[in-house]
Amino acid sequence: MxxxxxxxxxxxxxxxxxxxxxxxxxxxxxxxxxxxxxxxxxxxxxxxxxxxxxxxxxxxxxxxxxxxxxxxxxxxxxxxxxxxxxxxxxxxxxxxxxxxxxxxxxxxxxxxxxARTLSAEDLRDSEISSLIAAKLREFHNLDMPGSKNVLLWDRLRKWLNEAKGLCSPEHLKEFSLGNLDKEISLLEKELPTASHDIAFCHNDMQYGNIMIDDKTKAVTIIVRVV
The missing domain is CATH 3.30.200.20 (Phosphorylase Kinase; domain 1)
Known part of the structure; x- marks a missing residue:
């Protein structure tokens, strides 16, 4: 190896x-x-x-x-x-x-x-998608310690500032990072939280973070806190 x-x-x-x-x-x-x-x-x-x-x-x-x-x-x-x-x-x-x-x-x-890690193709399987949805409902209902406030907007701004600090002027322009502050603020304004439930979320639900036992159909979510 x-x-x-x-x-x-x-x-x-x-x-x-x-x-x-x-x-x-x-x-x-x-x-x-x-x-x-x-x-x-x-x-x-x-x-x-x-x-x-x-x-x-x-x-x-x-x-x-x-x-x-x-x-x-x-x-x-x-x-x-x-x-x-x-x-x-x-x-x-x-x-x-x-x-x-x-x-x-x-x-x-x-x-x-x-269990095996899912592939992008697995997400197109209606049975597997249903199993993931059921698991996420269970996941979102967990009573977890920590802040019960929405963390999304501050986190997006933090990530944007980190990205700006790492990018060259050429990349800043190529990826239009200078415009993202306004877009984040627009989304925050258009998506008020008063009418929505606030729950514990995964925030990185790509297929590489989901596993399934093909025999038992048990789904496991691998967590990264972001």
Whole structure:
């Protein structure tokens, strides 16, 4: 395996992650030899590098599997990592999504869910779309800690300012970023919140953040707080 990512090179894992995996294996009674780790890069994530890591257990036919999420370089400009972890833990306790198994400097270890990530084509399947809609209704009804106010407009302005700071004058003009402040204000004015329910939202519902078990038809939403 020859992969160069934010923290994984040629299949060699960061030392802090290795220690965490060893600690988890010891906790589960696996007696892990780090030389027996199998690292498999998973596609689908847009801002992180995601790996399935497995190792033998005492039951030779049932390997232990965990998912490792390596944070993408520079995404902390747009995502609040501490807030994401707190929300992730809360969702896990409520039975939503995978369990958080541990954290290290550049990522986290999650429960490995035996399901597949959706594709763009899956979203055109009426049965799958119905399952996603039902899951989202459940998701939106969650009672989560934190602010109950609308965060969308301040967040859009924050992202816009970050983008302006990163772009060259040519890109500012090409993507018309100078006009977006007015468009955000127009949308905020045209979409009043008084007549709408305010709920806990995902804010990144692209197909790479949705998984499905084809046998049970269970849908899992992978959360990133933005």
């Amino acid at each position: 020859a992969v160069k990512t934010n923290g994984v090179v040629d299949g060699i894992l960061p030392e802090e992650l290795m220690k965490l995996l060893l600690s988890l294996a010891t906790k589960w009674g696996d007696g892990l030899d780090l030389k027996n780790l199998k690292v498999h890069h998973l596609s689908g994530a847009m801002t992180n590098e995601v790996y399935r890591i497995s190792w033998p257990t005492k039951n030779e036919n049932v390997p232990r599997r965990v998912l490792v999420r390596m944070y993408g370089e520079g995404v902390d400009r747009f995502f609040n990592r501490d807030e994401e972890i707190r929300t992730f833990e809360c969702l896990s306790k409520k039975g939503q999504g995978p369990k958080l198994l541990g954290q290290f400097a550049n990522g986290r270890v999650e429960e490995f869910i035996h």
